[in-house]
Amino acid sequence: MKNRRLKSIVLWFTFLLLAISATVFSLEYFSNYKSSETIHIDAPVITRKSIVINAPVEKVWKVFSDVNNWDAWQKEIVTPKINGAFKPGSSFNWKSNGLTITSTLQTVEINKMVGWSGPAFGAFAIHTWYFTEHNRQTTIRVEESMEGWLVTLLKSTFQSSLDSSIEYWLDALKTEVEK
Structure with missing residues (x-):
């Protein structure tokens, strides 16, 4: 028995x-995620953040567009590697917060805008970064959307993690550029 x-x-x-x-x-x-030049406003997780950096946009852009060296100033990113030039269609591999990600650049407008998207386990994210300069200061505005079955299941965890990650990323970029 x-x-x-x-x-x-x-x-x-x-x-x-x-x-x-x-x-x-x-x-x-x-899963059938669709890339776009802007975030998906109907995604379950969306973050919008901005920061002002005391440097001209060219200096900010130079640091930001050097994907292979992101891990030198952004400690949440591990082993970034771009597969080609920093232009639309190029992909890059990176790890962030334990997730291994392959992203593809959708939009690159030098000193103005960068957009990329990519899947990770149970998730799909679209990042859009806008750069504007005024009086030798650069404002960066970031928007990111995340969707997917795991994101939907753990919405509040992903939202909290994304909010703090983007804030950290912006602060780290500001610190690096203003050195």
Whole structure:
């Protein structure tokens, strides 16, 4: 009787794991995210932040567009590597907050705008960065949207994490450029 009950529990547990695995696989495999030049305003997680940097836009742009060196000043990013030139269509690989990400540049307007998008496990993000200069100060405005089954499931966690990550990124960029 005891062995039969144990076998039943193991069987149900195995079935449950297989069902969860099949569901996650299906959600990942059949996800159809659409890239765009701007964020998706209907995404479950959206962040908008800005900062003023006391430097001309060319200096800010030079630091920001050097993807391979992001990890020198942005400690949340690990092993960034751009696959080609900093132009639309180029992809770059990076790790941030434990997620391995491959992003593709959608828009690059030198000293004005950068947009990229990319999937990560259970998520798809679109980042758009706007650069404007006034009186030798650069204002950066960032918008990011995140969507996907995991983002929807853990919306408040993703929102909080994204808000603090973007704030950290902007502060780190400001610190690096104003050295």
